[in-house]
Amino acid sequence: MSADDGAQVSDDAVRDDDVVHADAALSDSLEDSADRTLGESAVVREHLGEAYDDVAGFGELLREQGELRGLIGPREVSRLWERHLLNSAAVVPYLPETGTLVDIGSGAGLPGIVVAMMRLNLDVVLVEPMERRTTWLDEVVERFGLTNVDVRRGRAEEYHGAFEADVVTSRAVANLAKLARMSLPLLRRGGEMVVLKGRNVAQEIEPARKVLRSFKAGEPEILLGTTVEGVEPTTILRLRRG
Numbered sequence: 297m298s299a300d301d302g303a304q305v306s307d308d309a310v311r312d313d314d315v316v317h318a319d320a321a322l323s324d325s326l327e328d329s330a331d332r333t334l335g336e337s338a339v340v341r342e343h344l345g346e347a348y349d350d351v352a353g354f355g356e357l358l359r360e361q362g363e364l365r366g367l368i369g370p371r372e373v374s375r376l377w378e379r380h381l382l383n384s385a386a387v388v389p390y391l392p393e394t395g396t397l398v399d400i401g402s403g404a405g406l407p408g409i410v411v412a413m414m415r416l417n418l419d420v421v422l423v424e425p426m427e428r429r430t431t432w433l434d435e436v437v438e439r440f441g442l443t444n445v446d447v448r449r450g451r452a453e454e455y456h457g458a459f460e461a462d463v464v465t466s467r468a469v470a471n472l473a474k475l476a477r478m479s480l481p482l483l484r485r486g487g488e489m490v491v492l493k494g495r496n497v498a499q500e501i502e503p504a505r506k507v508l509r510s511f512k513a514g515e516p517e518i519l520l521g522t523t524v525e526g527v528e529p530t531t532i533l534r535l536r537r538g
């Protein structure tokens with residue numbers, strides 16, 4: 297092989313690399329435009345009703361700043377509506393209209409901010425330990441005038457006994473055993489844990505039995521979180537503190 301051949305091989309490798317990056321960028325941009333179209337569709341507007349403008353505005357802000365501020369991963373920006381906003385909204389039908397809800401590990405505000413926008417008469421407390429994220433949450437609360445939201449920095453465990461919440465929500469925070477230990481002491485007796493989970497949530501129930509018994513929790517229910525046509529429904533786990 298001549299020196300020229302070597303140069304040719306590495307040129308080809310660079311070109312292959314460029315093609316892979318270009319393909320990924322193209323696929324992200326196609327996904328992004330499909331996601332925006334979904335977000336602007338009549339079916340999503342109807343689904344979110346009066347909360348649509350706020351939820352869409354929150355989504356736009358997350359699209360602009362979410363990756364930059366380390367709130368969501370780079371791949372998530374192009375699927376905000378499908379994977380995050382509508383997924384968060386799927387929990388709302390299982391929530392009361394009034395009372396106190398604590399969302400633990402709110403991160404960028406999912407589902408807590410979306411819930412607060414859709415349930416304006418519910419007092420929503422967002423508990424999140426990372427300062428970068430609580431700063432963001434405070435900014436979102438101010439920008440959208442969410443007078444029903446209280447942002448608290450800290451771990452859920454630090455607030456045990458501080459609330460007698462009607463509901464505790466969470467998404468992508470921990471497995472059920474750990475989550476029950478974190479969430480149940482924040483609830484009043486008879487209050488409910490309502491958790492957005494993956495489709496394999498049933499496998500988390502047996503390992504959590506001991507914790508659930510210690511809180512006299514009822515039998516966990518696995519529910520379908522409905523969303524709009526074309527978006528995968530999500531799984532919700534609900535259980536009641538005894």
Ligand SMILES: C[S@@+](CC[C@H](N)C(=O)[O-])C[C@H]1O[C@@H](n2cnc3c(N)ncnc32)[C@H](O)[C@@H]1O
Nearest residue numbers: 400401402403406424425426451452467468469
């Ligand atoms: C994977 S993120 C999920 C964020 C958001 N719920 C979502 O679905 O996009 C997990 C979040 O839980 C928070 N977290 C971790 N341990 C926690 C604890 N003990 N109490 C409250 N939040 C916690 C992390 O700081 C992080 O923001």
